[in-house]
Amino acid sequence: MIKSNITFNWPLVGNGHIIDFLAKGIANDKIAGSYIFSGPDNLGKTTTANYFARSLVCQRAQEGTAVLPCGKCPACQQAEKGLHGDIHLVKKDKDKKNISIEQIRDFIRILGMASFLNSYKIGIIKHAESLSIEAANALLKTLEEPKIKVVIILVTSNIDALPATIVSRSQVLRFKLVKADLIYDYLIRDYKAKRSMAKDLSYLCLGRPSLAVKFLEDLEFYNVYLNRANGFFQFSQEDINKRLAVVEELIGAKAGGQESVKIAGRIIEIWQGITRDLLLLEFDQRGLTQHLLLEGELKKIKTKFKPSDLLNLAKNLRQAKEYLAANVNPKLVLENIAINI
Ligand SMILES: [Zn+2]
Secondary structure (H helix, E strand, O other), rough: OOOOOOEOOOOOOOOHHHHHHHHHHHOOOOOOOOOEEEEOOOOOOHHHHHHHHHHOHHHHHEEEEEOOOOOOOOHHHHHHHHOOOOOEEOOOOOOOOEEEEEHHHHHHHHHOOOOOOOEEEEEOOOOOEEEOOOOOHHHHHHOOOOOOEEEEEEEEOHHHHHHHHHOOOOOOEEEEOOHHHHHHHHHHHHHOOOOOOHHHHHHHOOOHHHHHHHHHHHHHHHHHHHHHHHHHHHHOOOOOOHHHHHHHHHHHHHOHHHHHHHHHHHHHHHHHHHHHHHHHHHOOOHOOOOHHHHHHHHHHEEEEEEEEHHHHHHHHHHHHHHHHOOOOHHHHHHHHHHOOO
């Protein structure tokens, strides 16, 4: 049955082709057994997975006329609180390197049980690229024998890290970066942001709307970002001992473990962004700079670098990311940048 009067109201910006595709699937009762939502972080992949799941379990979905998810039926209300018995999320524990085989076994067992309300059962796997090999193999077996009304959504920023056998059995949907002007309008319309703030954030987020929203709503997160960016600005003027002290301050207390690898990775990305901005200013491309909100600081330090210094720095930062991936101590990696800047 085609439910032609069903419409969707998902709080997303950009990637309309994906929302249209999923919405049509619901309206036409054509739902795949597994999907892969692929693309860079902070594009709304997990939010889309949640709204897709909520629309599938919404009790009004069967009636043929509704805005999905309705938000009012008992199923929607439970789903909104994360308490719906037919929607399951699995993700990597913060301090673990992988999603374990035990986690996936539990996940498969729960998805195999009868639905509470005879509705869809949906399993969402966040950061699916971090499935252990054993966990991926266990999942593959489930994908090979799809069950009616069971939907598995793998969310990943690195589809190449997933086994080809999993990818080939799934409907792959590729999320793309969103244009700054769309994000600007979205922040003003849906989040009532001030125009100047919306402009700064729409550039700062580099096409990733969920990141812009996080900056807007989480002041601490925003301040941590600015602090890391400022570390770079200090680098360009302080002596070497002071530069090492900046590294100590940014990462010292959190040295060791996967968490500090992640933090160092984020810091390097911010510094890469600033280096790119300095190069853009060098070539009079102000309109493309990411850190519009730090324009004063950028202009101040620009004079300290020759274009060849900036290209060297860009190379060092790229190399630093490779060191991190190769398990070099994150503090050493940052100190290496501080010494060679
Ligand atoms: Zn509902």
